[in-house]
Amino acid sequence: MKRLLALLVGLLMLGATVVTATNPIIKPSYLDPGYGGGTHWEKSAKDIYFQPYLGEITTGMSASVEFRGVSYDPIDKLYEFHYHILTVASSRHENNAVRNIKRLEFSISRVGGSGYSIYFDPTTDITRQLAVWPSNYARDFKEDNAALGIASFAISALADYAGIGFALSAMQLVGSLISAYTDVDIHHSAKWEWTYPVSDASYYTRWEINADLGQTFKCKVQSRAMYLAGAYKYMTVSFYISATAPSSPPANFRQTLSDKLYNAIYKIFLTISRDSVPKFRAHLNGKAVTVYVIPPRELSKYADLLGLSEQEIQQHINLNVPIYYIPNYPMEVHAYSYVEQ
Structure with a gap:
């Protein structure tokens, strides 16, 4: 596992455009329920x-x-x-x-x-x-x-x-x-x-x-x-x-090679942070975007941010369907x- 991780990190660092200083490889994906840092x-x-x-x-x-x-x-x-x-x-x-x-x-x-x-x-x-x-x-x-x-x-x-x-x-x-x-x-x-x-x-x-x-x-x-x-x-x-x-759901967003490498490394580190919300990186209209995947049983934390009623949250829990969230657009x-x- 350590060798695989080192290899993935090495590949990711080969291209200067893959990861920037403001978007490090190991970054807790804690999503603030009262998110107020948008445009x-x-x-x-x-x-x-x-x-x-x-x-x-x-x-x-x-x-x-x-x-x-x-x-x-x-x-x-x-x-x-x-x-x-x-x-x-x-x-x-x-x-x-x-x-x-x-x-x-x-x-x-x-x-x-x-x-x-x-x-x-x-x-x-x-x-x-x-x-x-x-x-x-x-x-x-x-x-x-x-x-x-x-x-x-x-x-x-x-x-x-x-x-x-x-x-x-x-x-x-x-x-x-x-x-x-x-x-x-x-x-x-x-x-x-x-x-x-x-x-x-x-x-x-x-x-x-x-x-x-x-x-x-x-x-x-x-x-x-x-x-x-x-x-x-x-x-x-x-x-x-x-x-x-x-024009398509987030799950169908195009992922470049650097996106796929980033997402593969993120999945490894996801198990480290218990406060993390699953996320992935993709490209939309030629620009990289971060997409959070909020699990059904975590939706109550984000009800205010997403405008969700108790009935809607329960519906997602019953169907085991997450909600995708993009902070900036x-x-x-x-x-x-x-x-x-």
């Missing part, structure tokens, strides 16, 4: 205006969208693209808080493509995925780890673009988010409104795009803030997201912002 995008909007008795006011909003990976369910034969968003808004006069933010809104809609569906709430527990601050409701938000990264990005973008701060740090914010909403359409939109205007506000939510093999989806994700500037005005941030699902994103006068 993310930020966009901001601001409005500077004069208010009697106060002077110049700056109101700003920033939204951070993160792609949390794509999974493939062999039962449904669909690719499921996972996303979440966190938006922050604040209003300031010379670094002093100004209470003029009345409402925050989220919406998602189709703008092109075919063979896909939008699932704004893929589980029955809708309150867990719709969170807001400030709120007087009891705290029961369960996605702090996932939200922390995009909270940091959104707050930083607000300071960089609008030149104003936010009342809470990223850690304080995700520790204060409350599962609540004012109004919701489980197909495509949600609203959070305050009885009296506030100076700082935020919301968090998530959604899925379920696409058939080889199908392209194009959707618009929109975040809006309604605020008082003499009369009520809106500022809007929009993300146009497009991607094409793979190419897509096209364009972001815009504007203020409605």
